[in-house]
Amino acid sequence: KRVAILISGSGSNMVALAESMVGYHPARPCLVLSNVPGAGGLAKAEAMGIDTAVVDHRPFGKDREAFEAALIERIDRAAPDIICLAGFMRILTPVFITHYAGRMLNIHPSLLPKYKGLNTHARAIAAGDEEAGCSVHEVTAELDGGPVLGQARVSIAPDDTAETLAKRVLPMEHRLYPEVLARFATGDRTPISLR
Numbered sequence: 805k806r807v808a809i810l811i812s813g814s815g816s817n818m819v820a821l822a823e824s825m826v827g828y829h830p831a832r833p834c835l836v837l838s839n840v841p842g843a844g845g846l847a848k849a850e851a852m853g854i855d856t857a858v859v860d861h862r863p864f865g866k867d868r869e870a871f872e873a874a875l876i877e878r879i880d881r882a883a884p885d886i887i888c889l890a891g892f893m894r895i896l897t898p899v900f901i902t903h904y905a906g907r908m909l910n911i912h913p914s915l916l917p918k919y920k921g922l923n924t925h926a927r928a929i930a931a932g933d934e935e936a937g938c939s940v941h942e943v944t945a946e947l948d949g950g951p952v953l954g955q956a957r958v959s960i961a962p963d964d965t966a967e968t969l970a971k972r973v974l975p976m977e978h979r980l981y982p983e984v985l986a987r988f989a990t991g992d993r994t995p996i997s998l999r
């Protein structure tokens with residue numbers, strides 16, 4: 805299976821996914837695309853010998869449709885079977901989501917359905933939760949709302965800040981996302997849970 809990975813930033817999840825797609829893994833990366841020119845993850849992908857592309861959203865202003873048409877045109881040139889959103893920070897419309905329906909995944913830094921959206925760790929701490937974590941889900945029109953295919957949990961310590969918690973959750977993301985992708989690429993949607 806061919807996998808296109810969409811990023812906006814440092815791309816640590818992209819690296820974890822790409823590094824996992826070797827040997828008997830059923831998938832291979834075919835493109836790393838960023839909406840942010842110069843995003844740190846682009847250089848990392850090039851160093852791994854993966855094709856990269858930039859579709860900058862800024863010239864499109866408020867015209868999401870035109871931005872997404874350019875995005876779809878560039879992605880489909882790589883003919884991916886699966887799309888992985890990995891720290892891709894643009895909200896996608898139903899047009900884009902329908903085009904890749906049933907073959908697009910996202911990683912979100914909370915135990916969904918809790919804390920959809922941003923600032924997930926700060927909100928978990930503020931709520932007095934005992935646990936935090938991350939989730940990989942299928943992407944549907946509901947933001948962070950699609951079927952959850954995997955979760956990883958960490959305990960919240962009394963002196964945790966959003967930053968210290970994020971530092972402990974991110975390595976769990978790097979374990980969870982490749983595991984879910986390997987299963988998804990063989991058609992296995994059974995949810996998994998890591999600790």
Ligand SMILES: N[C@@H]1O[C@H](COP(=O)(O)O)[C@@H](O)[C@H]1O
Pocket residue numbers: 811812813814815816817818890891892911912913938974977
């Ligand atoms: N959506 C969130 O954005 C962050 C991206 O990190 P990276 O993969 O760009 O390093 C990760 O925490 C991910 O869950």
